[in-house]
Amino acid sequence: AQKVTQAQTEISVVEKEDVTLDCVYETRDTTYYLFWYKQPPSGELVFLIRRNSFDEQNEISGRYSWNFQKSTSSFNFTITASQVVDSAVYFCALSEAPGNTGKLIFGQGTTLQVKP
């Protein structure tokens, strides 16, 4: 069965600290996609990144970076020099398999609080 686990329910850091959000997934499919979404207090989920299972290169976008490791089935998200605006709920998601349904399996979410 497919599953996404975000073991950290809540994380609290002080501004400018680095923080890593963990995501571990389970799938038997060889081709799959992983996603990260941000849900700020306004409520709307915002797409951050998509990674396919054949591309294990780490990705950096400004203060955000993602570490994808198939060997450990993990797709972790790091925010460098966190800011108050990073406070949000972050979701990791996995494309459902088999088939090409477009459905996503979401983790439970990690609430990040960045204090000034």
Place this chain on the structure above:
Amino acid sequence: DVKVTQSSRYLVKRTGEKVFLECVQDMDHENMFWYRQDPGLGLRLIYFSYDVKMKEKGDIPEGYSVSREKKERFSLILESASTNQTSMYLCASSSSGSSYEQYFGPGTRLTVT
């Protein structure tokens, strides 16, 4: 820019009422989804539609139905609202296929009293 809109941000209904939640997307997406979000449970899929008039049950369809008469509109119906359906409801849309991200609406916070 993809735009997904939901008819209400906040809604208060009484137990037993029939409730309609509307979702409209403007990007000609084939797929549309309804989720509910509850603390500690993440997002749970209620129903999914991959084409007009086509629908599929998600993980928690009990007590809900859906309607998709036009490609851009996907409605969630609570036939007889109950207090345990108090939740945040999120609509999303995407292109067909597993490689595409979903785009979400702002959500409707429904309270059933």
